[in-house]
Amino acid sequence: MPEPSTDTGDQRTGGRRRLLAALRHPSRQQLVVGLLLAVVGFAAITQMRSYQVDDTYAGYREQALIDVLNGLAGTTQRAEAELARLEETRAELQSDTSAEQAAIEQARAEADALAVLAGTVPVTGPGIRVTITEETGQVDIDSLLDTVQEMRTAFAEAMQVNGQVRVIASTSFEDGVGGIYVDGTLLEPPYVIDVIGDPATLHGGMVFPDGPVDQLERDGASVQxxxxxSLDIESVVEPQRLDYTQPGSGS
Known part of the structure; x- marks a missing residue:
């Protein structure tokens, strides 16, 4: 039986040694080849991942892609138009709210002014206080009426007599024993008339020639x-209840 050849075994052993030596101590050429292989492998992996990220439109033709872009543009335009419409609606609502608030504030101001004129609320403001004291004679009712009328002409906003009776457009004056009835209330002298308005204007409405002061002094009274x-008018008129009157249609 022939003996196995030792040449082949030696060749294999030598090849392994050369491979181990090359791995442990690679040459410059081997390093360059390895680096190129690594770059090629990295590029291949990156390309494969880029294909896997989003291939939604990968198979679309050029016209199909154009149609998609046109559809997106149309959707954007509709969204922008809807946004503009909503912003316009919001502006209109804000404008309507502001107009409504202004109308409410104006209505409140008018209601307050009417309440003052009607004498249904207490008021405070600048003005004058006229004190009429009977000395040598009795104050004539016409002289007192003229005094009230001149105060109205001088833009009086509110008046009261003796702190008890509020003077308004419908206030009545009648002669009484020992005094004057004002809206049914007997008031005795001295008569104190509180008037709210511009003090200088009201004062001027009392002292012009042959005006209220001159008339009252001819009646035998002194006027201060x-x-x-700041003047407080706290007397008020109870609102009159209307049983039959109703607002008209205005036509």
Whole structure:
């Protein structure tokens, strides 16, 4: 039986040694080849991943892609138009709210002014206090009426007599024993008339020639006028209940 050849075994052993030596101590050429292989492999992996990220439109033709873009543009335009419409609606609502608030505030101001004129609320403001004291004679009712009328002409906003009776457009004056009835209430002298308005204007409406002061003095009374920066009128008129009157249609 022939003996196995030792040449082949030696060749294999030598090849392994050369491979191990090359791995442990690679040459410059081997390093360059390895680096190129690594770059090629990395590029291949990156390309494969890029294909896997999003291939939604990968198979679309050029016209199909154009149609998709046109559809997206149309959707954007509709969204922008809807946004503009909503913003316009919001602006209109804000404008309507502002107009409504302004109308409410104006209505409240008018209601407050009417309440003052109707004498249904207490008021405070600058004005004058006229004190009429009977000395040598009795104050004539016409002289008192003229005094009230001149105060109205001088833009009086509110008046009261003796702190008890609020004077309004419908206030009545009648002669009484020992005094004057004002809206059914007997008031005795001295008569104190509180008037709210511009003090200088109201004062001027009392002292012009043959005006209220001259008339009252001819009746035998003395008149004292005080200009006040703050005057309280607390007497009020109870609102009259209307049983039959109703607002008209305005037509």
């Amino acid at each position: 006028i005080e200009e006040l920066q």
